[in-house]
Amino acid sequence: MSSDNLSGAVNQQERLDAYIAGFVDGEGSFHVAVQRNPTCKLGWQLLPEFHVSQHPDRRQVLDLIQVRLGCGRLQENHRGSKDTTLVFVVRKRIDLLERVIPFFEAQPLVSSKQEDFIRFAHIVRRMDDGQHLFADGFDELRRVALSTNGGGRYRRVHRIDPESSETIRRTPAQGW
Amino acid sequence: MSSDNLSGAVNQQERLDAYIAGFVDGEGSFHVAVQRNPTCKLGWQLLPEFHVSQHPDRRQVLDLIQVRLGCGRLQENHRGSKDTTLVFVVRKRIDLLERVIPFFEAQPLVSSKQEDFIRFAHIVRRMDDGQHLFADGFDELRRVALSTNGGGRYRRVHRIDPESSETIRRTPAQGW
Numbered sequence: 510m511s512s513d514n515l516s517g518a519v520n521q522q523e524r525l526d527a528y529i530a531g532f533v534d535g536e537g538s539f540h541v542a543v544q545r546n547p548t549c550k551l552g553w554q555l556l557p558e559f560h561v562s563q564h565p566d567r568r569q570v571l572d573l574i575q576v577r578l579g580c581g582r583l584q585e586n587h588r589g590s591k592d593t594t595l596v597f598v599v600r601k602r603i604d605l606l607e608r609v610i611p612f613f614e615a616q617p618l619v620s621s622k623q624e625d626f627i628r629f630a631h632i633v634r635r636m637d638d639g640q641h642l643f644a645d646g647f648d649e650l651r652r653v654a655l656s657t658n659g660g661g662r663y664r665r666v667h668r669i670d671p672e673s674s675e676t677i678r679r680t681p682a683q684g685w
Numbered sequence: 686m687s688s689d690n691l692s693g694a695v696n697q698q699e700r701l702d703a704y705i706a707g708f709v710d711g712e713g714s715f716h717v718a719v720q721r722n723p724t725c726k727l728g729w730q731l732l733p734e735f736h737v738s739q740h741p742d743r744r745q746v747l748d749l750i751q752v753r754l755g756c757g758r759l760q761e762n763h764r765g766s767k768d769t770t771l772v773f774v775v776r777k778r779i780d781l782l783e784r785v786i787p788f789f790e791a792q793p794l795v796s797s798k799q800e801d802f803i804r805f806a807h808i809v810r811r812m813d814d815g816q817h818l819f820a821d822g823f824d825e826l827r828r829v830a831l832s833t834n835g836g837g838r839y840r841r842v843h844r845i846d847p848e849s850s851e852t853i854r855r856t857p858a859q860g861w
Binding site: 520524525527529530531532533534535536557563566567568569573615619620621622678 | 696699700701703704705706707708709710711712739742743744745746749795796797798
């Protein structure tokens with residue numbers, strides 16, 4: 510490959526990465542669910558998740574993001590319902606740490622969603638250090654988690670009922 | 686400015702343009718409304734509009750798009766209702782022809798929304814040639830318009846009632 514071609518390919522990759530960042534600024538979410546789980550030592554767990562939603566007619570960008578990040582999977586938003594929205598989801602911590610977070614550190618978002626990303630990256634890295642395994646550390650991360658995703662106004666705490674396997678939604682005021 | 690700095694600025698502009706294109710692929714719309722209007726010679730009119738919606742907490746990208754395109758305006762989606770969504774809107778034909786269309790020709794969309802854009806650009810250019818002022822020409826452009834925005838499944842024809850100033854929504858089957 511000549512240096513011109515190589516330079517062109519680098520520029521093309523940079524444009525593609527910027528395109529993905531722009532798409533994610535609109536359609537993506539850096540979300541940390543706070544779930545009750547009696548099998549965890551503290552009775553609760555943090556579940557960080559990066560996801561991007563789209564109508565299945567326009568799944569091309571989700572495919573592109575999956576290939577570029579080299580991780581995650583595509584799934585229907587609500588199986589069995591009339592909602593056919595497709596969602597690209599990354600939940601594995603190693604993928605969040607080594608692929609998703611470095612990508613968006615190199616491609617910062619323009620909107621205030623960037624603040625969600627910064628909190629998300631903080632939580633995932635502290636979880637990798639094991640901070641969430643101790644009550645004080647968990648509590649700090651939980652507070653950070655509840656301040657993301659729209660400033661907490663629409664934030665709900667999910668509780669998994671071990672008897673029925675249902676997920677029960679509670680507002681923070683009810684749950685804590 | 687040194688050649689390195691100039692090259693960096695060009696790359697930065699290219700990245701920004703790609704970012705905007707990615708955002709618009711998710712949140713933007715190239716829409717042509719077909720409206721009844723008795724003051725028009727044919728009784729109907731075509732109203733092309735480029736718009737991008739966003740929650741007001743994340744208006745930064747809308748501001749960026751407005752500055753980059755150098756046209757259009759920001760408005761609330763539904764004045765007076767609880768929906769506070771902000772919308773960046775471009776309706777002036779000269780702005781669509783000289784700013785919006787050239788921008789997205791240089792920054793093609795990845796998803797199938799690109800097909801909507803191509804039809805949109807075709808309609809706006811043919812309207813600039815005056816094709817919509819004659820029955821046959823209008824009919825061809827109307828068919829193209831109705832095939833955009835989700836393949837026509839959710840497409841509605843808007844009729845302006847001159848007595849009440851209300852906009853009445855009709856399905857194509859009712860309207861044509």
